[in-house]
Amino acid sequence: MEKNVVYKVTCNSCQEYYVGETGRSIxxxxxxxxxxxxxxxFYGSNAFAAHYREKHDGFESDxxxxxxxxxxxxxxxxxxxxxxxxxxxxxxxxxxxECEEVRAFLIKID
Numbered sequence: 679m680e681k682n683v684v685y686k687v688t689c690n691s692c693q694e695y696y697v698g699e700t701g702r703s704i705x706x707x708x709x710x711x712x713x714x715x716x717x718x719x720f721y722g723s724n725a726f727a728a729h730y731r732e733k734h735d736g737f738e739s740d741x742x743x744x745x746x747x748x749x750x751x752x753x754x755x756x757x758x759x760x761x762x763x764x765x766x767x768x769x770x771x772x773x774x775x776e777c778e779e780v781r782a783f784l785i786k787i788d
Contacts, residue, residue: 679703684747684759686769687711687726690740692733696725696771697746699760701753708743715739725771 683704688695700707714724716739730739746763750756764772 679705680745680748682748682750682756683745684750684756684763686744686746686763686767687771688742688744689715689726689729689734689771690742691737694729694733694770695767697760697763697767697769699750699756701756704743704745708741711743712739712741715741725773729771 681703682701684697684699685704685707686695686697687708696711698707711724711726715726715730717727726739726741730737747759750759
């Protein structure tokens with residue numbers, strides 16, 4: 679399984695999506711997102727838990743995961759690329775605080 683990636687998780691029910699990064703296996707990270715969407719009570723602050731609770735309450739989660747970029751061995755490279763994808767794609771499921779954190783990170787490296 680791929681590690682050190684920037685990825686996009688799409689809700690197949692409505693096509694809203696989330697952009698993230700991980701140094702771990704993308705399979706492992708995708709399972710975490712699926713668990714959060716399925717077990718809303720246990721993952722209350724998670725973006726997919728909130729999304730499914732608000733938009734698809736009572737429905738089974740249906741998510742797809744796509745790797746946007748791979749072979750990003752260092753955390754700093756992944757964070758920079760994640761920030762760039764968030765800025766470019768404007769994902770609706772990324773929390774506002776996350777987006778602000780990413781923008782602040784990009785400003786620091788300018």
